[in-house]
Amino acid sequence: MANLTTALQETIYHLPQAPPRIRKTPFKVLCPGPPRSATESLAQALNKLGYSTYHGWDIIFEPNPYHQKALYHLIRRKFCGSAKGDCHITAEEFDVVLGDSDATIDTVAFLFFPELMQAYPDCKVILNTRRDLDAWHASMIQTFLKDVADSWLLWLIHYCSAGSFWMYEGLYGIGFPMFFRSRRSTYLRPGIVQNGKWVYREHCAMVRGMVPRERLLEWSVEDGWGPICEFLGKDVPDEPFPWVNNPKDFGEKVERTLKPRMAAAFRNMVIVVGGFAVAVIAIVFAARRFIAWPARS
Numbered sequence: 568m569a570n571l572t573t574a575l576q577e578t579i580y581h582l583p584q585a586p587p588r589i590r591k592t593p594f595k596v597l598c599p600g601p602p603r604s605a606t607e608s609l610a611q612a613l614n615k616l617g618y619s620t621y622h623g624w625d626i627i628f629e630p631n632p633y634h635q636k637a638l639y640h641l642i643r644r645k646f647c648g649s650a651k652g653d654c655h656i657t658a659e660e661f662d663v664v665l666g667d668s669d670a671t672i673d674t675v676a677f678l679f680f681p682e683l684m685q686a687y688p689d690c691k692v693i694l695n696t697r698r699d700l701d702a703w704h705a706s707m708i709q710t711f712l713k714d715v716a717d718s719w720l721l722w723l724i725h726y727c728s729a730g731s732f733w734m735y736e737g738l739y740g741i742g743f744p745m746f747f748r749s750r751r752s753t754y755l756r757p758g759i760v761q762n763g764k765w766v767y768r769e770h771c772a773m774v775r776g777m778v779p780r781e782r783l784l785e786w787s788v789e790d791g792w793g794p795i796c797e798f799l800g801k802d803v804p805d806e807p808f809p810w811v812n813n814p815k816d817f818g819e820k821v822e823r824t825l826k827p828r829m830a831a832a833f834r835n836m837v838i839v840v841g842g843f844a845v846a847v848i849a850i851v852f853a854a855r856r857f858i859a860w861p862a863r864s
Contacts, residue, residue, distance in 0.1 A: 576736075580729040585633035588666045592619070594658070594687040596670035596799070599680040599774055600695030601767050603706045605788035606673040609695050611809040612792070613670050616801045621665050623674025632730025637663045639737030642678065646745040658686040677770065678742050684777060692778045693795065694785045696771060704763050715739065716755045 596618060598609055610622040626635055641664065645654045661683065665671055672695070676683065684690075697703040715721060716739055725735035740753050747758030747766050758766075775783065784798040791808040795801075 580732045582633045582636050582729050585631045588662050590662045590667055592667050592669045594669055594690050597676055597683055597690045598672035598693045598695050599676040601677050602673055603703055604695045604697045607811050608788050608809050610672050615804055618670040619668045621668035621671040635730050636733040639733040642737045642742040646741050656682045661686050692783050694774050696787050698787050700764050707759050707763055712756055
């Protein structure tokens with residue numbers, strides 16, 4: 568049944584393969600802190616220090632939706648298992664998503680931290696954390712659940728375009744629920760609400776245990792430029808550290824980013840529903856004529 572479902576999805580939401588991405592710059596910095604842990608601020612800071620940072624939400628901005636599908640398949644490989652009982656992802660496979668970025672943070676970083684460490688063993692790791700775990704939990708409930716996962720409109724619309732389908736199914740259908748150990752593998756809410764804090768602590772403990780101390784920096788946004796610049800061997804910029812992406816900004820950013828895609832998906836939905844309605848009317852009209860034909864005879 569699972570194979571049939573996959574085959575149907577591949578047929579209905581088929582996307583042509585994108586040109587291969589070839590890495591020219593060594594991968595240098597991995598920031599695997601859970602989402603809503605100053606990820607946008609840290610991404611902007613790394614960019615100001617000269618890095619090309621792939622933020623987790625950059626997958627939304629991909630001009631070619633094939634890369635959203637590529638991420639879906641990586642997520643499925645890890646979290647849906649295989650007959651071998653293991654998951655290994657090569658640097659070349661990650662580069663299909665990350666491109667030539669030399670740093671990554673948020674979605675790809677925290678979902679695939681062990682695999683990224685194997686793929687890029689020489690990178691430095693900045694474990695971005697939140698000091699107030701209660702504030703982090705409240706932020707996750709607002710942004711990941713109320714703004715996105717709880718939206719029936721987003722759920723409905725994602726079926727109406729290929730890029731939105733692969734992105735939503737990969738993140739909210741598999742990756743995030745599995746990361747937060749949701750008791751229903753395709754439903755995110757119980758995972759974040761009931762497990763969020765201990766998953767956060769467990770994930771950070773795993774990072775500390777896997778990374779040699781000389782290549783690990785634990786950091787929170789209150790620390791600012793100093794520790795990051797010292798760790799990476801960079802001069803401290805002569806400007807304030809970027810503080811961005813509060814929950815309100817996040818919701819507005821999601822709405823602004825998804826609005827054109829939702830409009831396109833809505834047009835597709837109207838076409839499908841309209842075509843179905845026309846077909847039903849035609850069938851009913853033909854059936855009525857067929858039933859009435861013997862009476863006229």
